[in-house]
Amino acid sequence: MDLIDFSQIKSLQDLDMLEKELDAKDMECDVRIKDLLSNRSDLEFQLRSLSKKLSNLKPVEAESQHFAEVIKSTALLAEDVSAKVRLLDKAKNRVSECQQRVNDLLDLQQCSEGVATAMQNEDYEQAAAHVHRFLTMDETLLKHTARDVSEGRTMDASFHRLHDAENQLKKVVAEKFDEAVKDDDLASVERFFKIFPLLNMHDDGLRRFTNYLSTKLQDSSTKNLNEARLTRETDKRANVIFADTLTLLFEGIARIIEIHQPLIETYYGPGRILSVMEYFQKECDTQSKLIIEEFRKHRDFSKKVQIVSAYLNQRSETKIDAKEVDSVLNELTLLNARTELYARFVRRRVTSDLDISVTDEAEKNAKLKNVDRLLKDGETFRVMQILLGQYILLEQYFMAQSVQKAVELDSLIEGSSDDLFVVTSVTDDVFFIVKKCIKRSLVSQSVDGVCAVINNACGILESDFADLLLNQLRQGFPSGYLDLAQAYSVLQSSLQHGKIQGSDIEKNRTQFVAYLNNTDVSMEYVAALKNSLDKSIQDAFGNNLTPYEKDKITNCLSGLSSVNIRLKSVSEFGFSQLKSSAVKPRVKPWLDAFFHSRTTYEIEEDEFQDDSESMQTLISNLDAFFKSFKVCLSPTTHGTFVSMAVTEIALQMEKVLLKVKFNRIGGLQYDKELRTLMGYLTSSTTWSVRDKFARLTQITILLTLEKVSEVADFWGKGPVAWRLTAQEVRQVLAMRSDFRQEDIRRLKL
């Protein structure tokens, strides 16, 4: 307890406080003492039991000490034993090494004697086997051992003899191999090919062997190329004869690999295919280059490329016939496809060989990089990259020329009995051409080639073709008194006579409508083209595409959606033309006539008509108008057209309406008429009319009110979202001649 500092106590109050504090502490102490005393018996019981248990622990201590002793001695023993085992092991290793060396020594003797006999008997396999055995020995170690057992002299002689034999054998085998090659004796070639690895001449053997096979390749390729040169024009493979020749070359290599891979693997071990491929690639490069050169010469290819590129760069006006390009394009894609196929074959063979022979990942990757380099930079593949580039150029030219031809030959097409709407031939033709070109590019099996052709096709559709449509629509839909129904009948008769007759105006109208339909159909075609290409790509490449390559093609295909965006804007332009030249000039006079025929909307109850005559006239006018377009517009185009017309009617109607005066009966009369109109329009379109007439409907609500004050029941309440501003509400109310201006002004809106 803290000491009490009496010097701090300066007053009676302090003293009182101190006393209270001490009292409190006193009580606290009492509580704690009681608490401790109550625990006493419990503690004493625990102490007693503890002292009892303590006596039990003594023997445990003694036992554990003993146990520790035992473990220690065991450990010592174990260490002792394992040291002995290690020693034994060492001894055993030495014994077996010794045995090995004794064996070696014995074999050495035998080999050195055997090799001489074998060589004499021209049994090169046996001789090579002896040399091979000798090459697995550790020469310095053996010499060392021999000195110890003073056998040095005989052994030196053996070594000498075997070294001689090795060198001689190497020379002889190489000579014999070359001799066999010269005699074209395949059995002997293979015989000596098997001996090279026994003499540690793996690379030499492979090189000589592939050289030999390359000459075979060269022979057959030369023969094939000669035959190709002499192929008659009438031969059904004449157009693709060089692609065929190249195919034969690749197939030749593939066959050689197929036949000799087991031989190589058996005698040279796995992991040799990369070098074999590298050796063959040299011959392949030479031969494919010859074939492509012949192709260029025979097909007059370089000249074609030169003309086309000059024309495309606008450096010259000279053209060549698209048909001439067409057949060479087919051959180009085949040439490329075969090369891609061959590259895939090489990659697959080398990769699976590396998989089983190389375990080190880094080494494997380095070797795979070599394969990549071989397949990217090899002459065959470089030549093919050049050809592919030229293919893309020619395909672009073919596409552009064919499209231009389609434009030149553009003519109206009669609709079938179901859909009479008129289009021109250009749409079908252009999409046919584009699809043909892209599908052809798929044959090439080159992802970059396909992407480039898709890009170019999108360019043609988005620029050239859309511009064509736009320019045609820019000519406009000639207005004039002639009804479209008449234009249609002109069209009908012109179709019957096979060509357009009649006035320029009629011709232009038909032309305009046809192009509006063309634009609409084109948008459908773009979507259909995309779907059909998705499938064709899957068919052409199967599972050969990596996700990256798939992505690349998909991204290029998305260019088609840009085409549709452009076409949409062209279509919108067409409709705006139609609106200003066909819809507006019609709708306005009809509406004028409608309001004019009923001289006033300030009418008495008995003048109310259930069946408004003027509305009937308006509706029958509109009906004829819509029907005249329905027959010649495509269904979607017609839908868009009606929707556009409905918007225009609502707009024009409001304009005229705002100039008319009403009383309530007049308002009800107009309400009735508007409902009839909306009823008709709803029946003639699939679009919702209600929304387009929302403002008019709301105006009508105001026109049918009994009192101005009723506005308060509608305004700002209920489910009606008002399309009219407060000012417009007042303006409409003012149209009611029976409402007082003051009341309207007083309205709180």
Next chain:
Amino acid sequence: MEDYRFLFKVVLVGNAGVGKTCLVRRFTQGLFPPGQGATIGVDFMIKTVDINGEKVKLQIWDTAGQERFRSITQSYYRSAHALILVYDVSSQPSFDCLPDWLREIEEYANAKVLRVLVGNKTDREDREIPTYVGEDFAQRNNMYFMETSAKEADNVEKLFMEIAHALIEQAKAREPVPEYKGNPGQSVTLNHRTPSTTSESCCSRLL
């Protein structure tokens, strides 16, 4: 659907070996792969970046510089939103070819495409093209200009981010369609400010 507001196509062109692939790798993967083999045809990479809270997807097409791939690479010009023309500051020949590349761009690309001139390899000791020469060329041809080092990661991020920035500005000026679709008829008028007049404009020189 991926979540992004803008999609822009960026195409890199220029002579072989000026470092186009390295620029793209540095930007998209943060790597500088030494001993890069020549690009075959066209490679493409995608990177989504955040510009003032807007997700922008950059589709980057890295073209092969070698002549034999020209007809492949040309097919990508038309739909590009931005073209990056790259030369190597330590190679006079790569700079001398720029007029040829510009002719290609004029011929195939959209007239309104964002054009950026990039002098790469500023880390090299043996520089042959002084900065002002590149800058001058860019200015004369109405291009943005920047010098970069893919090896040292110098200005690479900045290059692509500022291109994205400029393209957003453009797209916004041309509401309501956010994606520019490479359509010559309705393409946006690109505000081609010359670098010298606006020091803060995209890709103006930053030395």
